Amino acid sequence: MLANLLSDVRFCLRGFARRPLFAVVVVATLALGLGVNATIFSVYDQMLLRELPVPKPDGLVNLASPGFKQGNTSCNDGGTCDEIFSYPMFRDLERVDGPFLGIAAHRYTDASLAFEGETATGSALLVSGQYFSLLGIAPAAGRLLDADDDRVDGEASAVVLTYAYWESAFGADPNVVGRTLVVNGKPLTIVGVGPRGFYGTTVGEWPLVFVPITFRWLANPNAFPQHADRRSYWAYLFARLKPGVSLDQAAAAINAPYRSIVNDVDAPLLTGVSEQQLATYRAKTIVLTPGNRGQSRIDDNADEPLTILLVSTGLVLLIACVNVANLLLARGSTRVGEIAVRTALGASRARVVTQLFAEALVLS
Numbered sequence: 207m208l209a210n211l212l213s214d215v216r217f218c219l220r221g222f223a224r225r226p227l228f229a230v231v232v233v234a235t236l237a238l239g240l241g242v243n244a245t246i247f248s249v250y251d252q253m254l255l256r257e258l259p260v261p262k263p264d265g266l267v268n269l270a271s272p273g274f275k276q277g278n279t280s281c282n283d284g285g286t287c288d289e290i291f292s293y294p295m296f297r298d299l300e301r302v303d304g305p306f307l308g309i310a311a312h313r314y315t316d317a318s319l320a321f322e323g324e325t326a327t328g329s330a331l332l333v334s335g336q337y338f339s340l341l342g343i344a345p346a347a348g349r350l351l352d353a354d355d356d357r358v359d360g361e362a363s364a365v366v367l368t369y370a371y372w373e374s375a376f377g378a379d380p381n382v383v384g385r386t387l388v389v390n391g392k393p394l395t396i397v398g399v400g401p402r403g404f405y406g407t408t409v410g411e412w413p414l415v416f417v418p419i420t421f422r423w424l425a426n427p428n429a430f431p432q433h434a435d436r437r438s439y440w441a442y443l444f445a446r447l448k449p450g451v452s453l454d455q456a457a458a459a460i461n462a463p464y465r466s467i468v469n470d471v472d473a474p475l476l477t478g479v480s481e482q483q484l485a486t487y488r489a490k491t492i493v494l495t496p497g498n499r500g501q502s503r504i505d506d507n508a509d510e511p512l513t514i515l516l517v518s519t520g521l522v523l524l525i526a527c528v529n530v531a532n533l534l535l536a537r538g539s540t541r542v543g544e545i546a547v548r549t550a551l552g553a554s555r556a557r558v559v560t561q562l563f564a565e566a567l568v569l570s
Contacts, residue, residue, distance in 0.1 A: 217561070218568045228537060232530050232569050239526030246519045257498045259403050261342040266497030267453060269299075269309070269443040271464075273490045274483060276476050277437025282314055284408045284442040285501050291443055293419075294436045295467065296334070299443070302463045305456035306445035310337040311419055313441055314411055320388040326375060328414040330389060331406045332422055340446045341407070346372070348383035348398025355418045359433040362421035365394040369402040371414040389417060392424055407444060409502035436472055444497045457494045464492050534566065 222229040257263040272288040281287040291299075296311045310333065317330035335353035343350070346369055355364045365387050367376070376382045386393045394417065405412045419441070423433055447456055469488050476484060549555075 215564055215568060218565045221565075222568070228533065229569065232533055235526045235530050235533075236570070239523035243519045243523045246516055258341070258407060258500050259343075259401075263498035264496070265446050266340075267306075267445050267447060267456065267494045268497040268501050269445060270493045270495065271490055272493060274487050275437075275439050276479065276487075277435070277439065280438075280440040281503075283411055283503055284312070284314065285503055287439070289442055289501070290439040291441050292436045292439050293433050293441055295472070296441050296443055298467050298471075299460070299464065300334070300336075302460065304463065305448055305451045305459040307448055308336040308340050309443055309445040310334050310340050311441040311443050312337060312407060313419070313422070314406075314408065314413065315422070316390075317414060318390055319414060321375065321385075324375065326371075326414060328371075329411065330415045330417050330421075331408075331411075331413040332419040333406075333416050334419045337416075340444075343401050343404060345398040346401050347380045348396070350398050350400065351416060351418055356420045359420050360423040362392075362418040362424050363395055364397040364418065365389055366397060366416040367399045368405060368412075368414055368416070369400055370405075370412070372399045387415070389415060389421070392421070394421075407497070407500040408442075409500050436475055442501055444501065453494050453496070457492065460494075461491050465490075530569075 258266070260266075268285070268289065269291070270285070270289040271291060275287070279287045279290060281290050284290075291311075293311075296309070300309050300311075312334070313332045314329050315332055317328055319326045319328070333351060335351065335356040338350040339352065345366070348366075350366055351364060355362070367382070367387075372378055372382070380399075382396050383398060385396055387396050388394070400416065406416070420433075445456075447453075451459075465488075468490055473484065473488050476487060479487070548557075
């Protein structure tokens with residue numbers, strides 16, 4: 207059986223060598239259909255289907271606070287400007303004994319890295335102390351950042367490498383732990399390496415390193431905003447629900463302290479607003495959404511166009527397959543005489559079918 211199959215494959219290759227145009231057209235047609243589908247599906251999977259590579263991602267929730275914000279707002283690929291909070295508000299919520307096991311903040315920033323004369327540019331992810339513990343991930347080497355690394359605003363001493371950067375720049379050498387990496391001109395100690403395949407919780411971003419969120423002011427102490435500015439919104443937040451707490455229960459529980467902070471602390475800082483704007487601001491609430499797929503600027507409105515695009519490329523592949531089938535049928539019609547001779551010489555129907563199947567297999 208195997209010998210017959212190998213013989214059929216050799217025969218097919220000789221036939222395609224004699225008529226290369228047919229094989230090229232078939233392969234190019236299939237490659238076009240499959241390539242487009244693979245590309246679009248990878249985008250669809252990453253944006254809409256793939257969960258974060260962390261334990262129990264269904265327990266994660268993203269926080270947003272839609273509505274009027276007076277002051278400076280800075281949002282990026284982590285989400286819209288409805289989803290950013292001030293740093294002081296994050297710290298206030300972090301201290302609340304509410305429905306969450308904890309709340310974490312994060313933010314991307316440009317990064318220039320230097321290690322023993324070798325430099326690299328990319329992005330760094332500013333993360334709060336509970337970021338990794340709430341995700342429940344383990345380091346590939348050393349340790350990850352924890353609450354001790356972001357206790358003091360404006361101070362930071364540790365950095366964690368992403369696994370990909372560790373492999374490409376350091377050859378996956380575990381001995382780099384404990385050595386110094388210069389990030390945006392500031393020397394930080396490499397304390398660990400993130401797990402393979404983990405790049406953070408923002409879809410479509412691939413940082414090189416993770417640094418404490420307090421590094422924001424260490425790198426540029428004179429930059430606006432300062433850490434105490436409650437009217438500067440830039441931090442993205444997520445949390446992990448306590449066991450047995452639903453999304454609706456968590457929203458009700460966190461909004462009680464949040465509304466108190468908004469009304470007692472933030473609202474008096476507003477200037478030049480109308481009574482209606484003030485009333486709207488005082489009524490602000492936190493909106494919770496599932497965080498199992500991370501955070502991004504892609505909202506629910508993207509589901510439909512991406513699905514339509516995926517279906518459209520599927521139709522392209524179907525058309526390509528129909529065209530290939532037509533080509534094979536056309537080629538088969540020119541081989542009636544050849545097949546008749548083979549049958550007359552004693553080839554069984556199954557043997558002829560096996561040969562034709564081998565041709566299709568080789569083309570695939």
